[in-house]
Amino acid sequence: MNLRTIEKSTWVYLAIAFLLFVVPFLVTGRSIQFLIIQIFVFGIFAMSYDLLLGYTGIISFGHVMFFGVGAYSTAVLFDRFEPTIFTFGLAILVSAIIAGVVSFIVGILTLRLKSHFYAMLTLALAGLFLVGAEKWRKVTGGSDGFTFGLPDMLRDSFTLYMLSALSLVLLFFGLRRMTKSPFGKVLVAIRENESRTESLGYQVLHYKVIVSVVSGVVASYSGVLYILSLRFVDTSVFATDLTIDVLLMTIIGGVGTLIGPIIGASLIEFAHHWLSDLSDVHWLFERWIILYGTIFILIVVFFPKGIVGTLADRYIRWRARRTE
């Protein structure tokens, strides 16, 4: 029964993935393609946050630092070296190493303590990265930022779309496999009852540090993709607003679901795009953030576990009633 359910859902996800690869042949407008690329990028970023919040119950207020590390590593390397595919590979590697090391150190220092220590330290470190990027003008260009060149292949929006879509799909299936594995089940157990998990014989700190490193590395990769689409970097990639955005994406979509944060990212990116575009229609839309807030409140009221979480919950209850 369970196996069949997993297979069914995998087929559904594969079908959606196939559709994602077909979209650029149907939608050729650059702005809409750019919007979808942003959704893919923030979908990856939100999935990385979901690993922490949704699966392990770790709250981070500075997740954006990993995103920023990915963005700056890529921008600086393309700026300093010949913009080639090799440099791109190097950027992914360097950002993954920096994000991995930072998340490992932060994890080791704080994850043995109560969760708010991790939240506070990540918030402080993200602030430190932001100030560092502003002050280290020689490398980062400070708050003015800088533009950089890309290899010819990555200049094409179609290629960038396909790269982002492929990254989203591969990371989604990879992380899904991880969360469905025994390792993932231990993460959920930690989220629900840490001391109980430990008294079952699991060294909880190891699991939390591993998930923190995986999450940091995935977030840094989303930063790499983000900056490819902009070809410009400034200190806004370290802004706390991005952490708040990704938190909202995860909560609206449904924590602990992986697909939920992607849906949350889609809704928020579309809301950003469409609601602000509607300012010509009515003055109210100039204050689109009010509507955005209203939508958020409605979703929290009617979908307390997020869209996917609440729907999945209802489905499980319905199925349980049928089997009784």
Added chain:
Amino acid sequence: MSDFLELRHMKANIEQYHILHDITFRVPKGEVTVLLGRNGAGKTTTLRSIMGLNPVVGGSLTFKGESIRNLKPHQIANKGIGYVPEDQGIFYDLTVGENMRVAMKKENGETKARMEWILDLFPDLKKFWNKPGGQLSGGQKQMLAISRAYVNDNELLLIDEPSKGLAPIVVEKVMESIHQMKEQTTIVLVEQNFMMASGIGDRFYIIDDGQTVQSGQMNELKQDGVLLQKYLGIS
């Protein structure tokens, strides 16, 4: 029989409060040792301290002759001690099957055989295998909690108030399962229901105000009306 678990003058805290003053008892291998006492006497704290969940600040704590006093909960669990907490500690978002598999750290012939045995004992768990733990009834949760501790080849089980809040018919079922487990493992049982505990236990220790005040064979306690009245309020 050799002493499997031994506590000598153990002292333990909950945060800054000194809760256990002097706990001393010995658990022989293959027996069921019952900890008795009024509410708040320190029985649950004793089990939590053995598991490393509360800091032990004095005395000694040995398992199979080796000190486990300064070990972390996962190290103690990996030495072969299973714990069924008072609140059952079910993972609500995991299904019954996932709860069992998280508890079963290694999957081999022995643990699979144990799983089969426990599912035969509690057919409800097999029936609701794919149901989230949070949707089980109180009795089913207790069955799952006991099963999780038993499915690993633990040599010692610490079971805290398994009958708490359950209907009499479910209590009977749970106690019957503990009775069967007794054949295969050593058990320390905390139980308020003296009638149930006396049917299972081989020996007893009474804890009062954070210290062990009486001990002996369970058969002797059943006959000792004065002791039952004094410490357990049973006349």
